Amino acid sequence: MAVDMRLPTVKNTVSLSLSAKDRKDLVVPGDVITSDTGFMRGHGTYVDEDKLTASVAGEVQRVDKLICVRPLKTRFNGEVGDVVVGRITEVQQKRWKVETNSRLDSVLLLSSVNLPGGELRRRSAEDELTMREYLHEGDLISAEVQSVFSDGALSLHTRSLKYGKLGQGVLVQLSPSLIKRQKTHFHNLPCGASIILGNNGFVWLYPTPGQQEEEAGGFYTSLEPVSLSDREVISRLRNCLLALAAHKVLLYDTSVLYCYESSLQHQVKDILKPEVMEEIVMLTQQKLLEQES
Secondary structure, three states: OOOOOOOOOOOOOOOOOOOHHHOOOEEOOOOEEEOOOOOEEOOOEEEEOOEEEEOOOEEEEEEOOEEEEEEOOOOEOOOOOOEEEEEEEEEEOOEEEEEOOEOOOEEEEEEEEOOOOOOOOOOOHHHHHOHHHHOOOOOEEEEEEEEEOOOOOEEEEEOOOOOEEOOOOEEEEOOHHHEOOOOOOEEEOOOOEEEEEOOOOEEEEEEOOOOOOHHHOOOOOOOOOOOHHHHHHHHHHHHHHHHHHHOOOOEOHHHHHHHHHHOOOOOHHHOOOHHHHHHHHHHHHHHHHHHHO
16 A cells, blocks of 8 residues: 655745735624724624624625625525536426525526527427436536526526536536636636636536537537546646635636646646645745736
């Protein structure tokens, strides 16, 4: 049996200008956010003796005069327009149930998907009988939040060709609070792989595809063998995501790419070793600070 033994190493100290202690936007329950009465109370706050106080641990967000606290660890609270990656859990009448890391299962209606071939017509009883040929239990999909029901459940749609059934790749489940909101969550990285950063914390890594057949309507999945080099790149990206998440670094295309570049001097299997992980994340944070300044 192979035994992995590591000797103590000298840490390379990297000076970061902004430490966690200096940040004023991070609060714990009971912290006074402001004593000014001109602000409105949002989620994650309550008023105690005319002072706005945090009720959860998280990041303070201000929108005009509205103050709310976004929890650092929570289930996904979807909003209209959010990109999600989910797994089909059940096929029901004219709808699929989808697990999206939220409090309730999301709903994907039969009328909210593209038909194979991109046909635009009313859904018939024949379409309802062949629902499992489109998507069945266990399939992974990318979708967009179309609306939010009164009980908090999400209604999804895949009416764009960039959404639909996912083929070969790796799913990484992280905290939704670590995903940075951007204009696009689909990125083709220069390292040869693509990434879908779902707002719900589900991240999908897959080989960058060639030309996709538009006639498939979002249901086409390539079953071609994935090359060893592509598998190594995806494995390295997966370990980089776990390393960034372990150190609570915000995930977006730039931070993932910087982390990937910082990890190239190490083998894929060594990235998740504590001392290597810390070194890679520190280098990534330094690059991000240099880019911001």
